[in-house]
Amino acid sequence: MVEVPAGEFIMGTAGEEIPRWESMRCFGSHCGYTDYVRDEWPQMTVYLDEFEIDQVEVIYARYERCVEAGVCSPSREPAPSPDHPVLVKWADADAYCRWVGKRLPTEAEWEKAARGIDGRIYPWGDEWDALWLQVTFDMAYGFKTVSVGSHPEGASPYGALDMAGNAPEWVSDLYQVYPSGRFTETSLWLGGPYVRRGAYPLSMGTADVPALHYRAADRFPGGENDLSGFRCARGPEPPVLEDVMGVSTSWGSADSPVLFCHELHEFYEFIFFSSC
Known part of the structure; x- marks a missing residue:
């Protein structure tokens, strides 16, 4: 594991940068789905x-031990190699982390x-x-992953590897629009699509480009x-909310609790979320 010290960091995308990234989804007069880019705003x-x-x-090799212990379900995706990132559902990722005495990172932790x-x-x-990094192309032909740590030159400031590329990664948070202003990290457990970070399998022949989808601020529902x-x-366990309809308890600093209940954007016909 790598250590990430306490403190503030810049999360999300600045408003003036949104048009730049949205334009990368355009091919001629046609633009792909761009609303999710705006969900990275405001920068906080x-x-x-x-x-x-x-x-x-x-x-895969480490995850298989959890399967053998009867805690995790087998991956539906065959292992290209034991040292490739395992591909599983959110519930199994959560179960594995808890089985080894850890937890899934929050969205803010992942981005920092x-x-x-x-x-x-x-x-x-x-x-x-x-x-x-390892760019993953064409969902029609499956995930094209490589052995973890194959690109040490792409390490983050803290030494984390494959934070861009290889497999997309689950985090603990549900997909929701960002609040405005400064806030302390919270988790909201309402049930619905979770956030995926770090990679997005691109479709060949579309306007999708790796420079857009492999940014540290990029986020996508799953x-x-x-x-x-x-x-x-x-690290500190995120709060588990008893009242899931509005206020979540802040953690980390001595700041006051924050209201973290927002109407979500609609995205794709098959992904929707009933919030406040």
Whole structure:
């Protein structure tokens, strides 16, 4: 695991940057779905306590031990190699992390581990370099993953590897629009699509581009039966809410609780979420 010190970091995407990233979804006069890019806005300052996160994604070989113990379900995706990132449903990722005495990282923890405190676009800096990660192309032909840690040159400021590329990764949070202003990290448990980070399988022949989808701030929803990779974290346990209809308890700093219940954007006909 790698250590991420306590403190503030810049999370999300600045408003003036949104048109730049949205334009990458355009091919001629046609633009792909772009609303989710706006869900990275507003850019915020987030305080987190110190935590640890796995340096690499959980691999098939380690996950198989959880299956043998009867805690995790087998992956539906055959293992290309024992040292490739395992692809599982969110519930199994959560079960594995708890089985090894850890937990899934929150969305904010994941992003801080990926980009550090300077607001960089990619784990290694602001300039795109396809040689520093494994780009996953074409969902029709399945995930094209590689052995974890194959691109050490793409390490994050804290030494985490494959934070861009290889398998997309589950985090603990549900997909929701960001609040405005400064806040402390919270988790909202309402049931619905979870957030995936770090990679998005691109479709060949579309306007999707890796420079857009492999940014540290990029986020995408995933249904409970979708398959993604994951890594585990260790640190203060996020709050479990008894009242899931409005206020969540802040954790990390001595800031006051925050209202974290927002109407979600509609995205894709098969993904919807009933909030407040």
